[in-house]
Amino acid sequence: MSDLAFPVGFLWGAATAAHQVEGDNSGSDWWDWERRPGTPCPDRSGLACDHYRRYPQDVALLASLGLNAYRYSVEWARVEPENGRFDQAQLDHYRAMTDAVLAAGMTPMVTLHHFTLPRWVAERGGWLDAEVPGRFARYCDRVVRALGDRVTWWCTINEPGVVAFGGYLGALNFPPGRKDVGSWERASVGLIEGHRQGLSAVRASASRARAGMTHSMNDWEANEAGRPFMEWLRRRNEDVFLEAAADDDFVGVQTYTRVPVRVNAALGVLLRVALGIRPLASALFPPIIRGQSLNPEPAIAAGSRRTQMGYEFLPEAVAATVRRVATLLPGKDVIVTEHGVATDDDAERVEFIDRGLRALHAEIVAGIPLRGYIHWSALDNFEWARGYGMRFGLIGVDRATQARTVRPSGHHLGAIARANSLTVP
Numbered sequence: 001m002s003d004l005a006f007p008v009g010f011l012w013g014a015a016t017a018a019h020q021v022e023g024d025n026s027g028s029d030w031w032d033w034e035r036r037p038g039t040p041c042p043d044r045s046g047l048a049c050d051h052y053r054r055y056p057q058d059v060a061l062l063a064s065l066g067l068n069a070y071r072y073s074v075e076w077a078r079v080e081p082e083n084g085r086f087d088q089a090q091l092d093h094y095r096a097m098t099d100a101v102l103a104a105g106m107t108p109m110v111t112l113h114h115f116t117l118p119r120w121v122a123e124r125g126g127w128l129d130a131e132v133p134g135r136f137a138r139y140c141d142r143v144v145r146a147l148g149d150r151v152t153w154w155c156t157i158n159e160p161g162v163v164a165f166g167g168y169l170g171a172l173n174f175p176p177g178r179k180d181v182g183s184w185e186r187a188s189v190g191l192i193e194g195h196r197q198g199l200s201a202v203r204a205s206a207s208r209a210r211a212g213m214t215h216s217m218n219d220w221e222a223n224e225a226g227r228p229f230m231e232w233l234r235r236r237n238e239d240v241f242l243e244a245a246a247d248d249d250f251v252g253v254q255t256y257t258r259v260p261v262r263v264n265a266a267l268g269v270l271l272r273v274a275l276g277i278r279p280l281a282s283a284l285f286p287p288i289i290r291g292q293s294l295n296p297e298p299a300i301a302a303g304s305r306r307t308q309m310g311y312e313f314l315p316e317a318v319a320a321t322v323r324r325v326a327t328l329l330p331g332k333d334v335i336v337t338e339h340g341v342a343t344d345d346d347a348e349r350v351e352f353i354d355r356g357l358r359a360l361h362a363e364i365v366a367g368i369p370l371r372g373y374i375h376w377s378a379l380d381n382f383e384w385a386r387g388y389g390m391r392f393g394l395i396g397v398d399r400a401t402q403a404r405t406v407r408p409s410g411h412h413l414g415a416i417a418r419a420n421s422l423t424v425p
């Protein structure tokens with residue numbers, strides 16, 4: 001047996017997002033999206049994990065495992081239910097929740113925007129509205145003034161690349177359900193501007209703040225014909241947001257898998273042409289990205305292990321993305337702010353954690369300033385357009401009774417956190 005020790009002060013945590021766990025987030029765009037006629041959502045979020053009321057128990061449970069950090073989000077739709085009207089009771093709620101996290105001995109990490117928008121923002125075009133970055137910054141300012149004396153770690157926007165390509169290019173079943181390259185590009189610009197202004201608001205009110213974005217990153221892989229398309233996609237989905245993070249205090253990396261782009265020569269040529277022709281690109285890209293349905297080769301080698309999400313089971317992908325951040329932004333502090341697996345076999349989650357951490361440890365040894373590992377997710381929860389069927393939790397949640405059951409993987413990650421070390425057989 002040997003021990004792989006992690007740096008002193010390493011953050012060991014679990015993550016959630018408000019809409020996925022709190023319940024009754026009825027002022028948000030996602031609430032409407034789940035109810036729209038013809039909605040692609042198999043489930044409605046409903047009461048979710050009732051975390052809005054049960055957070056004291058959940059926070060205590062996470063701390064009892066041995067974790068020293070909890071990443072959660074503040075819900076804009078609750079805090080500002082109408083344009084310019086801020087609800088002090090909601091700010092007080094998040095302050096009490098933050099106090100509970102601190103009292104349990106954990107470091108809070110607060111996300112200000114995790115996929116959901118207030119209905120009134122969505123009605124004005126969401127991230128396509130030129131006024132939304134400024135409005136987002138105004139909301140950030142209110143939250144930071146309420147919590148800034150208690151919170152050091154701030155994530156302005158969660159996975160801006162996913163928000164843009166999921167909801168505006170239509171590559172995922174996300175609101176507002178737009179499906180064109182022009183909207184995708186404009187939303188990306190809006191999200192970057194939102195981050196820029198949000199970051200300034202955070203820094204203005206919280207001098208000790210360490211702020212950044214959390215980035216969805218894949219371990220991309222392509223055959224020769226697919227390489228130009230893959231690089232173009234990676235640039236739009238990831239690099240533009242990483243470039244916008246050059247001034248951030250840290251980069252949050254969120255990696256679940258490897259994405260292979262394998263196309264035959266003819267499709268490769270078609271895609272190259274499509275890169276320059278907007279209507280053609282709008283028609284071709286969403287189906288390709290969704291299911292690689294135009295892809296003549298199977299996306300993942302037959303027989304390879306998949307997660308409930310359909311992703312290749314590859315925990316080490318996170319080390320590849322952390323390395324990529326270190327190449328693009330040398331010396332920048334990195335935190336893995338999400339890494340996890342949807343499975344009904346908890347032994348797979350233990351394996352996912354161990355293999356991921358082992359690969360990350362090697363990157364620390366190689367000199368990358370990795371400051372923390374935050375697992376997705378604390379609880380089984382509402383997995384957006386995939387609903388409740390995806391089980392990501394270190395803690396299982398009984399949908400009928402709301403009873404929590406800590407899984408062996410929860411105890412396992414907690415033991416690693418306590419030891420600040422991974423014991424390798």
Ligand code: FCB
Pocket residue numbers: 017020158159162216254338376383384392
């Ligand atoms: C990420 C999201 C998070 C969760 C995981 C599985 O893209 O940030 O809310 O849905 O994927």
